[in-house]
Each structure stands twice: as structure tokens, then as C-alpha cells.
Amino acid sequence: MNNRLQFVIVGFLVFMACETNVEDDLNSQQDCIQVEEYYTENIKPILESSCTACHSGSGSSGGLSLDNYTAAYSAVKSGDVLDRIQRESNEPGFMPSGGQKLSAENISLIQTFFEMKCQ
Template identity: 30%
Template sequence: MQLKHQLLAAVVLAYLLMPACEREPAVVPGPNSTINNGTNPSNPTDSTDTTVNTMPCDPDSVYFEQQLLPILVSNCAMSGCHSTESHRDGVVLVDYQSVRTTSGIRLNDPTDSELYEVLSDSDPEDRMPPAPRDPLSSSEKAMILAWIQQGAQNLHCDQACDTVSVSFSLHIAPLVQTQCAGCHQGSNPSGGVLLNNYATIREQALSGQLVGTAAHLPGFQPMPPAGAGISDCEVRQLELWVEAGAPEN
């Protein structure tokens, strides 16, 4: 009987000394992490921001600050229209929060969203941007509709930065079209500066204006004037292209 008790005590002691069950380690978000909890990390009371940290970029997703906001800022957020100061018809299109709350987004009926309707209106008198400014391209309007259909989220991703084979056709022209062309087109371009083709873009590039305004260098007016602005990667691509002589490649 004594041996039996000794064996039982040994078993109990071994059980107590066993390590606790291993669990997946808790992941603590870092300072740059975002969690899709329906709130804006910079404003916990804001329930409209649906920031999601998604890396790498998904070609089927629309990334608001990287893809869509520059189009709105360049074409709509200038002085007299939908800038913070002008806020025409109460609509401000300079950042995610203002677009979500003032542009009539309807997630349950995306094509009936005011933002999409005014950009797609066939009447030059009613559409935005108004005539004589050029309307948004079909691909730009399709992107805005897709963004609403996907929940009008503020998605983020990390894009690879190509600084090896920078070209006008693949990097510079799309950048200028997205970030600058809305203000610098037509018969009355902003500041009298046209950026509507290779020749006009090259002229501004070789004069130093293009890099100076994009990089916010001293003595230059920062452009674009609102929104997320041009990324460090895009500024470096501009610099490399200009350093190479601004070729039409």
C-alpha cells in the first residue's frame, strides 16, 4: 500500500512540473500597424474609417490614398471647388474622412453615390470637373466605382519602388496624369503651367520646377496642394528621370 501511495505521489508531482500548454504568442500591433476595427486610429471616436493594413498590394483592390485620392485632389480639390477652404456645396475632397462624409457615398447603391454620379454625368454643365476642364477618364471613373463597391475603405499596402529602370511611359507620365494633370490642363491651367504631354512635362522637368514642387523644396510651391501628396519613391523616380535628361522612354 505504501508503494502504491508513493507511485501516485510521483505521478501527481510529474504532472505539476509539466510545462503549461504552448499557445500562439500574442501579437502586439506596432506603432505603424492598423487594425480593421471600424475606427480611425488617430480618432478613436470616428466610426467611418475602415483602415486595413494589407501587404502586399492586391491588383484587384483599390487603395484610396495611393490610387484614388490623387485623382480627386488633382481634379476636384482646387481653390473655388472642393478644397477645405472652398468646400463648394459642402463637399470637401482632400482626405479620406472628408470624402467619406461629404461626397454622398452609398454603399448599398454605389452607382447612385453622388460622387460617382457627378463625375459620370454626360451633361458638361452638370458633370465634375466642369467644362471646359476635361472629364475623368473611363478608367478613373471605373476605379472610383470599384472603390465604393468594395466598401469605400481606406486600404493601405506596400508597393515596390523601382529606381532601376525608371521610364517616362511607365512611371512619369502616369504619375503626372494622376497627381498633376487635373490642375495643369485646358485653356487656363493652374499657374499658367501645362502638363498635358511629353514636351510640356519635359520643359518643367528640366527647369527644376517638377522636382522642386513635388519634393517640396525651399522656394517652390508644394504640389499637389492637398491630399496625401507624392511619395518619397515617386520623388526619387522623378529625380532619376530628370538626371538622365528626361528622356521620352
């Protein structure tokens, strides 16, 4: 194989590798946008009606704020939110504290949010 041909082949492979990376980045950016949209549409309203009375701002209960995307995302991703909302209302640690268990529908919306991927 002559040098020039090798050069062309290596160049082509490098080009392909870059193309793939750019595509991956775009895909994961797209995934992240969808996760945030899902939050705004489905999760934010649940948290605002049942949780942010206590979990908001700097004096949040348990030091946990659930009033913005970043904080809510990491609290749900860690499994902490699902753990608390899946308890029965007479069990210790049940959330929303002193309130009624979330509907099965709302719990499953939060479960879906927990399972969504965005790297």
C-alpha cells in the same frame, strides 16, 4: 608625299569624321527615344494621378500644363517640378496643391527623369 597619297589620306579622314557624326546622331536619337519611353512608363502615370487635374490644357493652374511629354519634360528639366514636390505639404508652393506628398518612390522616379540626358 605625292599628291595622290595625300588625297587618299584626307579623303579617309573626312570619311571617318562623317562616320563618327552619324554614329553620334544615332546615339542621341536613341537616348531621346529612351527618355520618352521612360516618361510614358513611369512619369505620365504619376502626373495623371496627381497633377493634371489642375495642370492640363489651356486653363492650366500657374499656366503650366503637364499633360504631354514636351511640356512635362521641360517643367521637370527646369527643376520646377522637383522643387515643388520636395517641399513639405505645409509649406507654401507645395505640390500637389491641397493633396498629399508624393511617395518617396515616385519622387525618385521623377528625379531620375530630371537626370536623364537627351540632346
